Amino acid sequence: MKIILFLCATLPLDRLIWLGLQNDLGANPIEMITRSTGTWALVFLCLTLAMTPLRLISGSLFWIKQRRMLGLFCFFYATLHFFIWLYLDQDWDVHAMFHDVLKRPFITMGFLSYLLLLPLAISSNRFSQRRLGRRWLVLHRLVYLIAGTVILHYWWHKAGKNNVAVVEIYAVVLGLLLICRLPPFRVFFQSLSK
Amino acid sequence: MDMNDIDLSTDCITPKAVFNRRREWMKAVAAGGVGSWLSQGAFAMEAIKLASTPNVNYPASLGVTPYKSATTYNNFYEFGTDKADPAQYAGTLQTRPWTMTIGGLVKKPLTLDIDSLLKIAPLEERIYRMRCVEGWSMVIPWDGYSLSKLLAKVEPLGSAKYIEFISLADSKQMPGVKDAVIDWPYREGLRLDEAMNPLTLLTFGMYGEPLPRQNGAPVRIVVPWKYGFKSAKSIISMRLTAEMPKTSWSQINPREYGFYSNVNPLVDHPRWSQATERRIGDPRGVFAPKIKTELFNGYGDQVASLYAGMDLKKYY
Secondary structure (H helix, E strand, O other): OHHHHHHHHHHHHHHHHHHHHOOOOOOOHHHHHHHHHHHHHHHHHHHHHHHHHHHHHHOOOHHHHHHHHHHHHHHHHHHHHHHHHHHHHOOOOHHHHHHHHHHOHHHHHHHHHHHHHHHHHHOOOHHHHHHHOHHHHHHHOHHHHHHHHHHHHHHHHHHOOOOOHHHHHHHHHHHHHHHOOOHHHHHHHHHHOO | OOHHHHHHHHHHOOOHHHHHHHHHHHHHHHHOOHHHHHOOOOOOOOOOOOOOEEOOOOOHHHOOOOHHHHHHOOOOHHHOOOOOHHHHHHHHOOOOOOEEEEEEOEOOOEEEEHHHHHHOOOOEEEEEEEEOOOOEEEEEEEEEEEHHHHHHHHOEOOOOOEEEEEEOOOOOOOHHHHOOOOOOOOEEEEEHHHHHOOOOEEEEEEOOEEOOHHHOOOOEEEOOOEOHHHOOOOEEEEEEEOOOOOOHHHHHOOOOOOOOOEOOOOOOEOOEOOOEEEEOOOOOHHHOOOEEOOHHHHOHHHHHHHHOOOOOOOOO
């Protein structure tokens, strides 16, 4: 099962590579790749956050077992997104990158999202869970903050062209996934699994 | 011409012979049977051919952007907000019959159909750089004549200081108009001296063909020293005014889009720097380095005098 999930999760990257080889990335390939990797990072974030509601509804731990891989793939696509921007757009100019991080709010949010993902990715293993104990759970609640910074990153990027329709959809999805965790909803979902 | 363009030139110049052969082929295709099949979509070729003569002041040595990129990567919100939308959805735009009114503070207001507009002056082919505010650019061979030739016919009054352009916004032909992303119709404008500058092109074609629908058929303007959104497409009316016209993008986001919007590497966009640009169609593809953006998109010789003494950071 894990292997199937792993292979499926790499499909977005495989598709990009395939399109690249076919020279079919469109007129502005860097923009397309940046947008695609960012979108898939966001999709995997949603999938990761969907595991707990599914566990509550089904009563099965199966969903939680997939969560780590989904979370790491979110980090994987976010890393691709960040490094593609840093290399192909900023030409490794770290100075220019920090200038942008400080001056342009949507990039501030993007950079912050990535920084917050780092400790989560690094601690996504049993060793860390054992060492950190309860603190591991607290640390991983950062994902709720990340959901917020990521939406702001996307929103502020699109808002300048008055084009926030797609971002609104993701915001609603993430909002619902977070609301699921509130006590009244938890109880409701759990009752469904009985 | 800047040094970076010359660095690119040996790779991405379409040799003139090939370029001309492709043009002849496209004209032949337009005239022949394939035309009726093509007329289904946005690439419909019109019956008129464009007899335009190259203007040697605007030569091909810059490396022309591939036709496919120029016609499938467009910002034309009337047909959707994605870059691929206009090519996909502009097929419903009716480009004939088409009339354009030129009025306002003029002695002789005119209403002209597209054929009359085409007769006002001989068509020239001019290869211009087009720089989008988003940070990408193209090099496109446009076919048209200086807007000043049309404006001479209507005789602007002394009180006229600006010109406003209104684009078609018909929800029956343009699906994106149902979306309130812009307060339709699309409005643009220029100071009158900018409009009278010979560089400002009243444009009817590109690459030797009538404009594809997604590129603003049947008539648009091209103002190459300003960001691309100033080059209004599918124009139905021009109006000369005493006050600065309201323009669509500066209404939506005044902090990001000013009235002048001159290409200027020293004036940052709030969300990104304007110091460099990505040239679409660079044969080095994904690894192509960005090009340094030039003040007035490299047309400073012809237009800098319009802004003598003006604070370009304030009047962005």
